Amino acid sequence: MMLPEVIRDLQDRIDAVSADIERNREIQRNLEHIKAALHREINALRDPVARLPFELSSDIFIRCLPSSPTARPQEAPMLLLNICSAWKHIALDTPALWTCILIDHICTKEYVEGWATRAQGHPLSVVIRGTLDEGLVSVVQQYTEELRSLELQICGDEYASPAFITSLGPLPSLEALTICNRDGRYLIVGHSYVLAALRLAPNLTACTFLDLETHLDTDTPVDTLVLRRLRSLEFNDECQALRILEHLSLPALEALSLPMLVKVSPDSHLMSFLHRSSPPLQKLNIGYDEESDYTAMEDLLRLLPGLTQLELNWSYNDYLPSLFTTLTKSRSTFLPLLQHLKITNYTLSTAAGEVIHRALSARRTQLKSFELITTQAF
Known part of the structure; x- marks a missing residue:
């Protein structure tokens, strides 16, 4: 037999063996699948x-x-x-x-639709992270009737205008809205952006804005937006957030968080907001700026007889003893329902400590908790 014929014969035998090996591998794969299925059954x-x-x-x-x-x-x-x-x-x-869906830039339209379909019409909570294309926005629009909670996690300046949120359309069933910045940096947005978000959801009960520094822009509306069901409103940005309250009336508000330093005066936006809304406020977290008028601050608290929880971020020490003196002398007329009091960023002096002790003694049957975080003790 010639050498080329021998080589061809050997190659044919190699091909035949390779085919047998592949068939056996296929058989093994099928058997593995059958075995796995049997394991799942057992x-x-x-x-x-x-x-x-x-x-x-x-x-x-x-x-x-x-x-x-x-x-x-x-x-x-x-x-x-x-x-x-x-x-x-x-x-x-x-x-x-x-019912809880995370939507980011790697999600496909089919993926989100499939997830939402499995919820079978139950109320949805949606977290949107990153810029969405028109296809994904259209999917969210299909479920606005089921949407109960929406969190917009801002990256950079993606939502620097109200264009994105208004593209979702009306959100009549939305009860909770959170807008926050994922980058850990404050993001500057216009008041029109915040108010546009609120106008889309007339039935909101809770709203949170985190790490957003708001500013008054030319598109800010001049009329007052009334949200009759909003019970909780939280900011953690700079005092420009108070300008948003200038455009709001929240007659059902029970919890308000303004931990930034707030300048309180008789004609301040916060005071006007409280007079306009007359809310049944029970919880207040507020920062107190040294330029504030303490008398106005006391007047502000007198507007809130239903307050049960008060947290003050205090930057000016001279006013705090006056607050505790009023707590001592006016137990029935000044914050009569107060149960929880927390004060942070305060330098405690001996004289102030004595005033605080008298107030706590006078309110001992009423107060359930008192927390004082000091910067320095004398």
Whole structure:
């Protein structure tokens, strides 16, 4: 036999063996799949969760959800789809597992639609992180009736104008709105942006603005926006946020957080807001600027007889003894329902300590907690 013929013969035999190997590999892969399926079946039979009533299994799965929405495959709810067929069926038939949606730039329209469909019309909580294309915005627009909570996590200057949030359209069912900056830096936005967000959601009950430095811009409306159901409003930016209150009336407000340093005076925006809204405020967190008028501050607190929780970030020491003196002498007329008092950033002197002690003694049957965070003790 000639050498070329021998080589061809050997190559043919190699090809035949290779084909046999590939067939055997395919058989092995099929057997592995069958084995895995059998394992899943036996696991499902042994699995105590699968033997529980469906309501209990669903409740257990719901308790596995992380504190914030996630789409990571190693966390619930996605993780629950990959354990066994029984767990997958339970997860897919539990709408409450799919009511919190994280949407970022890597999400596809089909992915978000599929997630929202699994919620089966239950109220949705949506976290939007990063810039969304028109396709994803259109998906969110499809579920505005189900949308109960919305958090916009700003990156850089992506939402520096109200264009993005207004593109979502009216949000008649929205009850909770949070706008925050993910970068850890303060982001400057116009008041028109904040007010545009609020106008979209007339039924808000809670609103939070974090790490946003607002400023008055030319598009700021001059009319007053009335939100009759808003019970909680929180800022943590600079005092320009008070200019937003100039355009708001919140007759149901129960909790207000303004931890920045606020200049209080008889004609301040905060005072005007309280007179205009007459809210049943129960919780107030406020920073007190040294340029404030203490008499006005006391007048402000007298407007809030229902206050049960007060937190003051105090930058000017001379006024605090006056506050505690009033707490001592006017127990029935000045903050009569106060139960929790916290004061931070205060330099404690011996004289002030004595005044504080007298006030606490006078209010001992009423106050449930008192916290004083000092910068220096004498």
